[in-house]
Amino acid sequence: MTAGAGGVGGVGGAVDTDTHVAPASLDALMPYLAPFWRDYAEGAALRLDPAQAGAYPPGATAGPAPPDVATLRERVLDVPAPGGVPVRTAVLSATSAFDVSRNPYYDAALCGALNDWVVEHFLDRDERLRGGIAVPSGDPEAAVAEIHRRADDPRFVQVLLPVRGHDHRYGHRRFLPVLEAAAGTGLAVTLHAWGRAGSAATPTGFTHTYLADYLSQGHLAQAQLTSLVVEGVLDRLPGLRVVVAECGFSWLPPLLWRLDKEWKGIWREVPWVRRPPSSYLREQVRLTSTPAHLPTDPAELADALEVIDAARLVMYAGDHPHVHGDGTARLLAALDPAARAAVLGGTAEDFLLGRGRGTGSSTPSHRREEAPR
């Protein structure tokens, strides 16, 4: 992927691919909820926790995510990216509905309300903004309906899914209609950090520390990417673009090596994976820059960035209001100008912001009768 015209040398400014907005409370979404759900939410004393059930405690944030466009302008849009590059476009991550009960219908209602709120309070108020469609991962059918409801709005560029999900990985065929709908309408699918608080982060259960919980995001992202390749979704949907947001990226090379080696030995089990897994992932996946878990030694950092192929695969994200240290600034400072321009905006321009790649109804459907027998 080469740097798009908008990103070269920062001429057109930076693209912030992950910045958060959140209603201050559930009250803000009540106007968008049907009476049944208003009553349900009030009766159960539901809240819309700004900390997202422990995902974003005070010790890991600079305060709550902006609840209105004025705050977003002041803290993000009018603040230059590292290196002094102005922000041209910011992609909103509204993840407030990531942690909900297992009730699939409430999940759907809340996502719809959140999307309405994002449109009215942000997308309609600043033309630099792009959105992500919150969808109920507990109800794939409703998720497809929500995607189609929003897909005609060109300001939505992605579908947001919590990287920490329920029960099945996203490559599982129950989610295929959701991924087909995204690919068919030219939307990227963004797997964003955190998610279902009821699903423990680690194989051995809930962590005893925030530190381990925080660091689990990258592993969960690897599980989801593995699933998308191994279940054949990336092969069936060559137009599907996947973004991994706020989960780190320096874990990618070992994952690619491991999957390619596994595939060489176990390919018979998954004959629909027709190429080395790394080739699908390198083409169809990009990762946001923040948090950047990288070495501090400059020589090691240079080695790491070469192994990671950061210039091609990583997209700048400010991730306001979450605090992740100085890794992203060190990443950008270590890149040569062309690579820096790609990370700051060029890659996002080509990979995430373009809605022109919709494959429409020509997307082949995943037919059960094609399974090996």
Next chain:
Amino acid sequence: MTDTLPDDVAPAGTTPRPRRASRTPVVDADIHPAVTPQRLARELPEPWRRRYERFGVRGAPPPAIYPRTRNGGMRADSHPASGPPGSDLGMLRDQLLDPYDVLAGVLIPLQGHTWGAEEPDFAAALCRALNDVLVADFLDPEPRLRASICLAHESPEQAVAEIERRAGDPRFVQVLFPSGTQLPLTDAKYRPVLAAAAEAGLPIGMHLGGTEGHRGDGWPSFYLEQHGWYGNAMAMALTTLVAGGVLDAVPDLRLVLVEGGLTWVPSVLWGLDEAWARFSDDVPWLRRRPSEIVRERCWFTTQPIDEPENLEHLAVTIRQSGLAERILFASDYPHWDFDDPVTALRVLPADLRRPMMARTGAALYGLELPEGTP
């Protein structure tokens, strides 16, 4: 790569040439023996023998959930005339110990991974019987073999008793845990077991497997996914232990992460160090950099060794871990993804590869090496 192959290399997948005196000795940190149900039953006292024979065990081993697609996940040539691969000492000698000049090999019986989570007294009886079979059928007749102590890892009292029972036998060189425990290893219930191992001077060998658990990651559909995830499961187990302060809280604890990969280690340490500096209020017991703790307390094994397209990236990544002197060669015999001791690590430069083949393992497990071993 500046290094070239030794002249006695047999191409991968062929029968190795006969032993040659010039070959580098090998310490193999991961050999999987198997014990048939009939053999185990003979060592089980009542009432456990009848219980085992009439009702079996409850835990499902990972292959029951994720079938392996060829040869049941075993090397095609590793099936003895009777019994499962790994159950025949003669074949183990012929296929591994003799041709590769294995100086010492550490047995890791995976059956204990799920047996150790059964009803406490039953689990203890199964693991004790398994250890007894290892002694009688492998350690007594074959002086090159060492073993891991299988234990009822979910039942601390029984587990500690088994450590104490075996600690006097120097052929047991580590205490076995699966990465798939039922609770995070930071849970208080495991602490006495970890402490007993450390007090006995035995490392904890944490091998992938055990109770198969998928939560936030979701359940995979295929073996390929599940097998790939083992690296992440091991990385999360290590992260949990480090963040929980266990590696510093238990004096002299040493941890060997077996068959979980090693190229993920640098990015995990970068993340741990970077986040620890900001989350000190979350982990007030962590008073030094996580990477420092890992480099002091942990060892890793080679199999399955990664094969990047650009092979130099493997060496770069291993050097970045700062753990090059903490990596043990492992073959994983008799599994399908067996790493050949002669060829598997040839992608690494000699200065990285040589200590992995024998010296690091010998130092960890207290084995004597012949003079002149590189």
